[in-house]
Amino acid sequence: MNLRRLGAIVLKELRQLRRDRLTFAMIAGIPLLQLVLFGYAINMDVRGIQAAVLDQANTASSREAIAELASSQVIELRYHLDNPQQINQLLREGRISAALVVPVDFNARLQRKDRPPLQLVVDGSDQSVQASARQLAAYPLPGWSNRQAVEVVNFYNPERLAPLNTVPGLLGVILTMTMVLFTAVALVRERERGNLELLIATPVSPWELTVGKVLPFVGIGLIQVSVILLVGHWLFAVPVRGSLLELYGASLLFIVASLSLGVFLSTLASTQFQAMQMAFFTFLPQILLSGFMFPFAGMPKAAQWIAELLPLTHYLRITRGIMLREAGMGELWNEALWLLVFCAILLGLSVSRIQKRLD
The missing domain is CATH 3.40.1710.10 (abc type-2 transporter like domain)
Structure with missing residues (x-):
């Protein structure tokens, strides 16, 4: 082994890492994010x-x-x-x-x-x-x-069965992981292959391009919802005590919110690897702060404020409300409203960034 050649390769990788600012930021960002989130979120001594x-x-x-x-x-x-x-x-x-x-x-x-x-x-x-x-x-x-x-x-759960608490939350967790990642990676892959530039060169508007990329994944998300509900009912007897139609309506809204986040991340990433990094960066706050894994009431106020900005927090409340408490969307309208606002903001930002690429 030639140490000089080895040193040249190491130096090349370090220079390439320095040019890749996103990866360089992730080296410190992911450990810090995990430390802060786990430090605040993991608190089983619930208060308030x-x-x-x-x-x-x-x-x-x-x-x-x-x-x-x-x-x-x-x-x-x-x-x-x-x-x-x-x-x-x-x-x-x-x-x-x-x-x-x-x-x-x-x-x-x-x-x-x-x-x-x-x-x-x-x-x-x-x-x-x-x-x-x-x-x-x-x-x-x-x-x-x-x-x-x-x-x-x-x-709503007198037998204290764990699946009744877990399965409604898994609806949101699975949709978050798949919808954000699929969309972010798929759009960046189109850019890497040159297909996105070809589409931008056509008379297709930024809104048509964005919505057209999102719509196919909406159907995939609804299929996932159906699979989770059927398997949850078949294996764990998890009920849907409220309106199934309202549950699908809320799921559709959350799917669009997750896809909007994925589209926005795709406008920031240059490669598929960067898109996966950023998608992972958004998973941790949502899963840890939404109340799925750890008690929401046990978190500090600052962590709760951050959690209120995340779509999974509101969707989790909706699914548990409809499936277990037989609540209706009329009683959970504020949670649905925030999901709608989130969709509008993220889609608007994504379209504006695509518009800049046309200039």
Whole structure:
């Protein structure tokens, strides 16, 4: 082995790496992204779960018990309700994940000590909320010597089956991985082969070119949704309690959002390898911060703000709402609206960058 020739090859690779700014940035960017995201996202000690309280006893001791549980910081009491029907409505809309109920005979239960004096109704479609509810159930109350002071009632998933929580999330995760990557790589491949330049030279407008490239992948995405729903129902008995048509409508919106992201990345990348790098760079924040892998409520506020910008966060709420809570798009309209805004912004940016290439 000739060390001089070997050194020349090494020097050539280093110079080429320096010219490839995206790869050079990824060398430091990917480890930093993983460190920051995992450091903030991996927090199983959930705090600040959005909750409501229904105090049917309305006594000094019941208010003291509510204040004691609120001081645990596991739940954040945002709503004070007047009737039990409001609990189901807020849970269906996803505005709360738990509701603390103080029964009328709260004082009598404290004296008899025959059953828990409080009840915590939780959204069973989120396993992290279930785990935090069990933690809160063992929280000590003044004047209560028994181990469990709170009776936990799981809505939508009383058996605590993991697939009911996982499969709706996998809809979004799989679509994110495939749609973004397929679109970004496919468009860059067209550019590398010279086909994209030929298309730009034709009378085809930037909007026609962008939408025409996206539409075939929409059908592929809908096929993937059908496969996941069928296999999830067949193997794991995961239900679709809400409207199947609305679920497909929301999926179509999310597919377009993911394809828009892929098209935008393709306008930034020069090679297929760069497109794959950037696609991977967008996977981590969405999967880690959306609430699919780790509890959303356990993240710092800054991480939650970033998560609100990501389409997977909103699609995950929609799928769990429709499939498990029997919610309708009328109750989840704000999540769908953000997906629509995301599509419009990314498609507009992509078309503007294609327009610049025509100049």
